[in-house]
Amino acid sequence: MNYKIEFDKFFSYSFSLDCLIFGFENGQIHLLLIKRNMDPHKGEWAIPGDLVYPDEDLDDAGKRILHDLTNLEGIRLHQSQTFGKPKRHPQGRVITCAYFALTKMEEVNAVASSWATEVKWIPLHKVKQLAFDHNEILSSTFEILKIKLSNEPLCFDLLPEKFTLNELQQLYEYAFNSDLNKANFRKKIKHIPFISHDEKQINVKHRPAKLFSFDQKRYKDLLARQEYSFKM
Amino acid sequence: MNYKIEFDKFFSYSFSLDCLIFGFENGQIHLLLIKRNMDPHKGEWAIPGDLVYPDEDLDDAGKRILHDLTNLEGIRLHQSQTFGKPKRHPQGRVITCAYFALTKMEEVNAVASSWATEVKWIPLHKVKQLAFDHNEILSSTFEILKIKLSNEPLCFDLLPEKFTLNELQQLYEYAFNSDLNKANFRKKIKHIPFISHDEKQINVKHRPAKLFSFDQKRYKDLLARQEYSFKM
DNA sequence: AATAAGGTTGTATGAATTACAAGATTGAAT
DNA sequence: ATTCAATCTTGTAATTCATACAACCTTATT
Numbered sequence A, B: 001m002n003y004k005i006e007f008d009k010f011f012s013y014s015f016s017l018d019c020l021i022f023g024f025e026n027g028q029i030h031l032l033l034i035k036r037n038m039d040p041h042k043g044e045w046a047i048p049g050d051l052v053y054p055d056e057d058l059d060d061a062g063k064r065i066l067h068d069l070t071n072l073e074g075i076r077l078h079q080s081q082t083f084g085k086p087k088r089h090p091q092g093r094v095i096t097c098a099y100f101a102l103t104k105m106e107e108v109n110a111v112a113s114s115w116a117t118e119v120k121w122i123p124l125h126k127v128k129q130l131a132f133d134h135n136e137i138l139s140s141t142f143e144i145l146k147i148k149l150s151n152e153p154l155c156f157d158l159l160p161e162k163f164t165l166n167e168l169q170q171l172y173e174y175a176f177n178s179d180l181n182k183a184n185f186r187k188k189i190k191h192i193p194f195i196s197h198d199e200k201q202i203n204v205k206h207r208p209a210k211l212f213s214f215d216q217k218r219y220k221d222l223l224a225r226q227e228y229s230f231k232m
Numbered sequence C: 001a002a003t004a005a006g007g008t009t010g011t012a013t014g015a016a017t018t019a020c021a022a023g024a025t026t027g028a029a030t
Numbered sequence D: 001a002t003t004c005a006a007t008c009t010t011g012t013a014a015t016t017c018a019t020a021c022a023a024c025c026t027t028a029t030t
Helices: A003-011 A058-070 A134-151 A165-176 A182-190 A216-224 B003-011 B058-070 B134-151 B165-176 B182-190 B216-224
Strands: A013-025 A028-036 A049-051 A077-083 A093-102 A116-123 A195-200 A210-214 B013-025 B028-036 B049-051 B077-083 B093-102 B116-123 B195-200 B210-214
Touching (some): A013 A134, A013 B013, A049 A058, A058 A093, A077 A134, A093 A134, B013 B134, B013 B165, B049 B058, B058 B077, B077 B134, B134 B165
Parallel strands (some): A013 A093
Antiparallel strands (some): A028 A116, B013 B028, B195 B210
């Protein structure tokens, strides 16, 4: 069933989902944006999104949009906020629910779909004017993301399976726009019972950094027994 | 313009807003519920809500629903989450956005509208089976409320203008289901620069408690200058 | 004068945060 | 072999904060 053909039928009052896809590289948090292929706002950069099909679960719509763009599966999606100003879409009433996903950039194979001529990772601090109210959606969503990064171990979704402590520190420094003391940061991390040291980097120019990994199972176990509360 | 008449037209894919109205009395957080006057779930208790009109802003719809039920105006509304399972409403696809409002119970003059035969404040721990997926909406929303109570001075929206420290302590004890030490709690509050002591209770049976109030202006001032961060 | 509830003071402990200094390790470049 | 650059570690000192708990004072009613 091709719902897009029925576009006009429910477009006077329709519901869409925008998916903010974050990644981390070179000490910078990036956002995956598309260049729109169609009016309105043709040629402008935008957060990828689509209408939600009439019988489609919201979470499923999020997964579909994420998969279409990145070819990723099994990624956790987090609901951000719903935006419903009557005039936010020039062609009619479109209420949109924003979701966000945290991805490992090297695993993302982004492909431009029919909606877009281009897909690009853009560091957050370089994101300029976006289509629709997407700048507002981004800033609200990033605030929510920061709260979650402070209270849940979501940072590991943005990092490779094996990461260095410098990478982890840079991630928090970028997100909260503040410099952290290296020695103190490491002491703090060493107290976290589900971050373990595995191997070393290879093929690097200098002393190889230790590689760490996040033991999700151990974290869930401690969480269930209320023996640890993640705070950064 | 009577949108309700057009109900069928967009009911196959419509958007509603549910409004969770919280209050605080006798050491207990209460929720304002209605007894439904119409099918589906006629006769069951439910969170008050309504369809969002096609040209109505989401925030305005929240204000309208809150005002219809409580006669209150100028209350801050907070967006909670959006619920969109395809089968959550038996008569069609209804995506609903939950908002919540924190009210001073003594200022609420709740009236049953055409939607409801009854309106009642129910302490949170006594809320039983609700219509639709409203139990899920309540539990998700209460989790979000707790996070906000920990990080923003929203507690004062639930308390009278002048409140005692015992009331404030009971509010947090009820919300987080934990007993707090009185002496330590008071020491903590005394360090907060925008909670000031004004008067004393009168006409009480025992020693009158000191009455405190929240200086919102001072809080906003400190917040703007990043000189204080509220944590409870 | 007794009672009940409100309210205060103090102390001891341990945990967590912050700031800063200094040095050890590893691999590449010369 | 030496130097360099980046990684990583150790230690210390001051400070703040949270937690637990005991003891006691104050104000009103009865």
